[in-house]
Amino acid sequence: IDEVLAYLSERHALETTEFFFARVERFSTKAEFNSSRPVNHGPWSQVKLQFRKSPDAIEVLRRTWAWLKQHEGADEYFLYNARNLFQAMFGNIDGEVVSLLLDRVENGSSEDLKLIAHLLREAPPPFVFNQRGFVIAFLEKCRSVSDDLLQLAMQSLRISATSGVRGGVVGQPAPEDVK
Numbered sequence: 001i002d003e004v005l006a007y008l009s010e011r012h013a014l015e016t017t018e019f020f021f022a023r024v025e026r027f028s029t030k031a032e033f034n035s036s037r038p039v040n041h042g043p044w045s046q047v048k049l050q051f052r053k054s055p056d057a058i059e060v061l062r063r064t065w066a067w068l069k070q071h072e073g074a075d076e077y078f079l080y081n082a083r084n085l086f087q088a089m090f091g092n093i094d095g096e097v098v099s100l101l102l103d104r105v106e107n108g109s110s111e112d113l114k115l116i117a118h119l120l121r122e123a124p125p126p127f128v129f130n131q132r133g134f135v136i137a138f139l140e141k142c143r144s145v146s147d148d149l150l151q152l153a154m155q156s157l158r159i160s161a162t163s164g165v166r167g168g169v170v171g172q173p174a175p176e177d178v179k
Helices: 002-011 013-026 056-069 077-088 096-107 110-120 130-146 147-163
Strands: none
Touching: 002 013, 013 056, 013 077, 013 096, 056 077, 056 096, 056 110, 077 110, 096 110, 096 130, 110 130, 130 147
């Protein structure tokens, strides 16, 4: 299934995006939350989605942001599934994704900043180091809006930097932690 979804995400990106939006919406209710994973992400994904290779990649990113904005104020069930979908679709947050987010940091509302904080929770561990300029701009903007928003942003970035699958030798620090 992962191979088929990877193929479809590259060649039929817009339709596959809508498919995943519907899955997240379906499995983001309290009753359905534990019945299925809307998208394989992180360690559950054997083959990565290929949205970024699609000719429609920028449009997928724009539609994804618009869809997320339609669900402003959503509960934690939706936010959990939505940020995992975002991570599965766009993987490392860099390039076009950082450009989109930076535009929202500079010109968006406090709700945009809150949404970015939720999405960054699933950023890969080196994100805070690889995207220092963005991270600083984001934290400064959050601080200018409210202390609560700054705390949410810092918590999300801390979680992204320290979470994830680790491997190594028992009794020794994991290579990811040393790095």
